[in-house]
Amino acid sequence: MMTNLFSVFDPSTNFLKLNWLSTFLFLLLIPYSFWFFPNRMQKLWFNILLTLHKEFKTLMGPQSLQGSTIIFLSLLFFIMFNNSLGLIPYIFTSTSHMSITLSLALPLWFSFMLFGWMNHSQHMFAHLVPQGTPPALMPFMVCIETVSNMIRPGTLAVRLAANMIAGHLLLTLLGNQGPLNSTPVLSMLILVQILLLVLESAVALIQSYVFAILSTLYSSEVI
Template sequence: MMTNLFSIFDPTTNLFFFSLNWLSMSLGFIFLPYYFWLLPNRLLILFNNINMKLHNEFKLLLNYNMNKGSTFIFISLFIMILFNNFLGLFPYIFTSTSHLTLTLSISLPLWLSFMMFGWMNNSQHMFIHMIPQGTPMILTPFMVLIETISNLIRPGTLAVRLTANMIAGHLLLTLLSNNGSNIPNLFIMILLMIQILLLILEFAVSIIQSYVIAILTLLYSSEVN
């Protein structure tokens, strides 16, 4: 039972040793032709509004005068994760963000680039972050150790947070749907309503998790400046 249940997250459809399930990440490109044939359209207006709202919010957390345009890196990260989260809600579409292969490959290079930039250009600033202001001298070694460990596990926590949230909702939907054939017809409508409510919740979780990953990555980058 558990093998069949977790197999929904297993990219096993292969062609010439290439996983076809990962091609689901490219399904977002089917929306691009709207931009070329009809301007302005509703999708483009919505996309621009989201971009501007995120840009105005992200630049408050960055030193925008010194890093102009850097907010669009995190906006692109938000939109990419959001697209993949949404695509995973459709039937028979592989959820790429439910795998550490994707989430860790996003968080680890970003974290490494922030750390390398910070230690190479703002070493004194990075050392200051190791010891919070007002820390007693006797606790200084422990605080340095704790801050070092917290910095090292940041890419893992970012990756696991997104993966766990995507897997949890999909597993719950799968468990409930598997029991549909074993319950009386009277409770089918109740099960259907619960599934719809869970799907709405997963829709909200997809947006929230994309925003959380983008915000945390932005905060990690702002610490090295």
């Protein structure tokens, strides 16, 4: 009986010989800063971060606060991670739900507006009337610009959620037609789904980039 009790600690598995894999798992937890030379993945990651940082810094202008691009870089990679994770079967795409996208867009827009009206009120009022507007159209332009400014968080949230829902919904509808079709049609259906999956992978990256770029542009208007 004691042999059976301690047999769970024997180095034996029935599926794969991965007994000693847990011994090396600590290597995955070591931060990259402890390595003497950065690996290729780290170099690629740094190059991507540096390129995006330069682009965001250019959009925000020279008057932007130092380190402000970190917010938008974190936002971009957070959305990109969730969008890409949603392409895996049986994993819910959180960015396809309005509660997540609106929770990301609304605080950003509100903080931009609060900062702009508290520190640059004259600029915010002048922004309501585009340059060169005829005097007769100024009241209408103020209404139009105010409405367009108010719906910005909604457009950000709906754009991201709708793009993520559309592709997944199309893949689901095509996948449900598989058992009803013959073998040639099924082969064509699988090919179409593979192409749609590639397209969805591109959409997952592009939509995260669009969300971060638009947030950067909105912040540059109030600085």
